[in-house]
Amino acid sequence: MSDTPNVVTGDLEAPTTEAPQELSESTSEVAENRREVHDMWVAGSEEPGWMRSYTDEGAQEMLDAGDEPVQEIYRGTVVTDDFIEDEPADDDELQILNMGPQHPSTHGVLRLHLELDGETIRRVKPIIGYLHTGMEKTAETLTYMQGSTNVTRMDYLSPMHMELAFSLAVESLLGVEIPERGQAIRILLTELNRVSSHLVWAATQGTDLGAVSMLIYGLRDREYILQFFEKTTGLRMNHNFIRPGGVAADLPDGWEEDIEQIIGKVEQGVSEYEELFNGNPIFRDRTIGVGVITPEECKALGVSGPIARGSGINWDLRKAFPYSGIEKYDFEVPTGKHGDVWDRYIVRIEEIKQSLGIVRQVLETMPAGDYRTEDRKVTPPPRKRIDESMEALIHHFKLFTSGFKAPAGETYRAVESPRGELGMYIVSDGRERPWRMHARTPSFNHVQALPTMMTDSLVADIVATIASCDPVLGDVDR
């Protein structure tokens, strides 16, 4: 093992490590079309490249039934993929339907391999990876200072939560305390982001069930929040605003009036949605009893967030492992009973209201003070000092070019994103870049729960179920 273990010897077309001979030959033959993946593979280790596979279309064929691994979860529950237990598929009777990756109702580039018996779905196989961006690998080349630029692009509907999870992880490595105002700004922005993400969910859930006017309403109300984000952070999405050490800037002048307006408009909008949906017989018929997942299945499959709460699991990381002082604010965790699409709808609409309540409390109790830590190790000197002091200029320059070093160790910090438990796992070897970063993203687990929800339901329930899962494929594939 060399001293710099995260350097991967990287000539993709001619692997320098002990690759089997036939693999090298085939690589040279098909190097035009295929690219071999040596990802997640430490050079010089004894392990063969366990991620070694080809990322072309041929690799996505369904495996033979004998090759299917059985997932075993060591908690007393054995979960078998439902497409293993069933009778072997008879091609004469089952129709194979391929949905996606370019399908407007899959919320991105999710691909579903469906086996239909008439109108009934017998097997579902989600196929992911169409948006794989290699962000975890990219994170190893970026300093902690630059890291939040990268992670904010993972879950593009809740960028603030991605940044917050990353910043919390880095801060726990560093042992930095954030001032109260910085924490309150973080809570304000993440809860607003939860509202805006749920508004996009409402828009797409309505659209997928035929209520296209919901797309207009949901995005209309989301736009007010995005305008505030643009005013605060400079960008509508992918803000890079919450950074290790605090936030990038203070809130803009007149933010109180903006927040008041947002709360008023979104509350009015939500009451409109409820008017539109709650008594709507089409919406009720297409959601009640559809896409059911039980609490036991949720726990076995790692499902969290509104889906787990819709099944009746009272689990919210804001209550269980509070972060950034969210325990100071008063809010309820809504839960459902039946675990169907309707209960998830109820839970999410209620979460919008609760989040607006938190935003209102932050507005009333916003503490004065600094918005970032005083620790000069992670915080650049104030702009005024740069004009006066050469040392401050050098300090600023070094911080933004070389970054700061974090002590060796590993950490995992999780926040409650609009989709569920969003965690960042960072391993540091004492340098200014992560040795390894892994994001535990909720959508990934929710996509693997799709077969459980969909099997033996009707074709028309597919889009309702996917929309109620609210997957973000950037969150799944990263």
Next chain:
Amino acid sequence: MAHRSGPSGFLLTTYDTAVNWTRTRSMWTATFGLACCAIEMMATGAAHNDLARFGMEVFRASPRQADLMIVAGRVSQKMAPVLRQVYDQMSEPKWVISMGACASTGGMFNNYALVQGVDEVVPVDVYVPGCPPGPQSLMHGILTLQDKVMSGEITR
């Protein structure tokens, strides 16, 4: 009509303009939302920005009914063949807008997973910068494409 419209040559030039005008005024878009930019593309089509002003609010799920593909987001190596297939399925005349830094150049992700610019896969007419480009940027890109179509040949 050709015989009654005036001197020779008049008809052909205005015919070009008329065809181009119709093409720009009802340019239907294939949905090709991939990542962050897709959300901004949705926002462009929704309230506040209202792409319908340019006759383009019809996002078609079927590429065969579409004239314009807006590649909105990062294109992975795995998605590139799909993208090319969708492009091939579109009927002529067709145009491509590369929306955002990732689609145009790979953006900040210079790694093993992403196609470094969608122009490696399909011909691109207009590049829209930004990460992600706001609705106004996308609309500017669309208007630029309309100018390009108006000033171009009807066959290419």
